[in-house]
Amino acid sequence: MDTPQQLAEVLTSLRVGNQSFLVQFYEQNRTLFARWARRQHQLDPPAAHELLRTVLVEFYDQVADGRLTKVPDDVRAYVYGLADEQVRAARTTARLPAHENGRRQHLLALFRTLGLDCQKMLMYFYFRGYHFEKMAGKMGFANANVARMQKAACLRKLYELRLRATV
């Protein structure tokens, strides 16, 4: 069981982009959660795993957005609660209309339409904070300048997608 001190550190490390707490949580709780979801919501294991992934990403978003400023005393109970909410919402609420989507959710949807290389590059640069040299190494580009130009092209593509979607 994590101490309150450790839990507070979790929040800090999540804010600076260290996601290992949630990755570890997923690894340790996946099977247990699947059993719970089967009993509570009659979900088969792949659907339960997907639900847990969605909920953990939501947890991360809450921390990153600043909606969650204090780590719950019992993270497991909190995650299970989020899952409950998610299942109930999916059963009772229709998909939200496009115009009601948040700006970030909208950008996320556009991001997923980009090619995999573009997604990877933008994640490396804007989330992991890789410099262009490291990114060139990771992506197999000749040098940092190529990486910079590729990243610029991807950002422009994403921006143009957003422009087209808002017209």
Add this chain to the structure above:
Amino acid sequence: MPLPAPDLRPYLEELERFADGQLSAAEQEAFEARLETDPALYQAYQQYEQLTADLRWVAGHETLYQRLLALDQRLDQRQLALSRVRRRQREQQRRWGVLAGGLLLMLLGLWLLWRPVTPSAANSWNRYYQPETALSDSVVQEAQRPLLAEAMRLFREEQYQPALQVLQRIPTNAIGQDTLTYYNGIFLLSQNDPEQIQAAQPFLRRVATQASSPLAGRARYHLGMAYWRNQQTTAARNTLRAVSNDPRNPYQAAARRVLRSDVLKEQE
């Protein structure tokens, strides 16, 4: 009503180079000065900042999502591999079980085939006992002794109980007392029943102890065999030894055969 956001594209390269620290010192100073004076550039800059902030959120979100997805695949593969290993182990155990079962059955079969057979008392009796024969017709003289003839006929037909009843009706003056007593014992002994064999012993003993009777030696043999049949081993051995030492006894060889065998030793 808010003004529509300006198109970033004309400024995008410059904004990116500024944000990514790619401008030289002079270029940066010039850019910063323009930001102060050019409202369109400033607005574009604000919009760019918001876009990259959103993108940072999206990238974090997506990174975690993809990491979890990759982990999920790894865990699935591990689970699959584990279940494959477990299945293989179960199959191997089952194969060993079948093999062990087969081996066990084979050993059982071999044991049944080659197990040491201990001779049963009945088998030994049939093997070593030399039964008495009925008196011949010439000896019986049927016309004079019809009851004796009837008793012997029944004895030959192995109807021992009726033979015994007929024998008991024979008057004592028709035949010697020792003959009657002897055949009483023989008929009882022939019934092959522990109680009857026990009952035969006094009759046979009485004849065996009559030194003058020609049937004494024969009676001694049957008495010895009756002792053996009733598991009175010491008495059986002593009696049969006396028979085997008597060269005139017609059962000498039969008695010796019993004494040489292990049947009397086994019962000790």
